Amino acid sequence: MKIFVAGATGAIGRPLITQLLAQGHDVVGLTRSSEKARTLVEQGAEAAVADVFDADAIHSVIKRTQPDVVIEQLTSLPKTYTPESMRAAATQNNRIRLEGGANVLAAAQAVGVRRYLVQSIGFWAAPGAGLADEATPLALDASPMIADGTRTIAEIEHRLLTTPNLEGIVLRYGFFYGPGTWNAPDGDMAHQVRQQQFPMIGKGESVWSWIHVEDAAIATVAAVTQGNPGIYVITDDHPLPVRVWLPAYAQWLNALPPPRVSVEQALSLAGEDAVYYGTQLRGASNARAKWELGFQPRSLGWIDDIAIDSSEIDIERAKQWLS
Known part of the structure; x- marks a missing residue:
């Protein structure tokens, strides 16, 4: 099967190309950089060089390559994970995602692509009890930047799922970790934790759902052939509150325990978005992906690799509570 990947050189794009090639697919990776095009060719994929904001160019490369499936992984995220850099980006x-993605989607529909997969977000569900699933609405009333992002995501999802004559699949990924991500040992979040710059806010009650980028790629490849049209949550099996995963992450990095700040302090120092991430996120259930895609994600690496010695943190009890 011929697969066209837009966003082929990002954190998930690289392992996705590897997984698609390993499954015997003929892969075309979109990039606007000749240097990154060489990287794609070295991986064994065909490179298509075009700017996603140039609708005619995108239509031309998709028409020329005639893919069966398009996978859209378009993002433009900063190398540093700070409130300032995220707001700037x-x-x-x-x-x-809106304009560039619309060009890719329109071209795919115009040339008769059968199936279209798009990246979405699995940790922006509306607050509530229990784990969120595919039917849970997005947090449109969150803090300003997050609400702006959820509106973008909601539009992208609706746009795809209402496009006629196209099998649309939305993949709501959890927080990426693994090679090439902010949370890798050499990533920016790891640097901040080592420098005591990533505090626990309040009681650390916000629940984060994670996914290794290689597992995200595996699930995406499965959705190419096995998934039914609609939404899938792609996260690991055990969403964990910040009070569990953040101290464990620090210990895994051989860093000091993270500092604690009050909600009021965090609002003053980092703003509403940081407080939302630290106190309001809701975990997500991957049950549909496991059932329909045969998805079997690994456990969060830094939880399994170390033993936490703290009367406040009970990893197994947290896993049972959230399962």
Whole structure:
């Protein structure tokens, strides 16, 4: 099967190309950089060089390559994970997803692509009891930047799932970790934790759902052939509150325990978005992906690799409570 990947050189794009090739697919990776095009060719994929904001160019490369399936992984995220850098990147990230993604989708529909997969977000569900699933609405009333992002995601999802004559699949990924991500040992979040710059806010009650980028790629490849049209949550099996995963992450990095700040302090120092991430996120259930895609994600690496010695943190009890 011929697969066209838009966003082929990002954190998930690289392992996705590897997984698609390993499954015997003929892969075309979109990039606007000649240097990154060489990287794609070295991986064994065909490179298509075009700017996603140039609708005619995108239509031309998709028409020329005639893919059976398009996978859209378009993002424009900064190398550093700070409130300032995320706010600065938000406008361009939303634009590339809305405008650039619209160009890719329109071209795919025009040339008769059968199936279209798009990246979405699995940790922006509306607050509530229990784990969120595919039917849970997005947090449209969250803090300003997050609400802006959820509106973008909601539009992308609706746009795809209402496009006629196309099998649309939305993949709501959890927080990425693994090679090439902010949370890798050499990533920016790891640097901040080592420098005591990533505090626990309040009681650390916000629940995060994680996914290794290689597992995200595996699930995406499964959705190419096995998935039914609709939404899938792609996360690991055990969403964990910040009070569990953050100290464990620090210990895994051989760093000091993270500092604690009050909600009021965090609002003053980092703003509403950081407080939302630290106190309001809701975990997500991957039950549909496991059932329909045969998805078997690994456990969060830094939880399994170390033993936490703290009367406040009971990993197994947390897993049972959230399962």
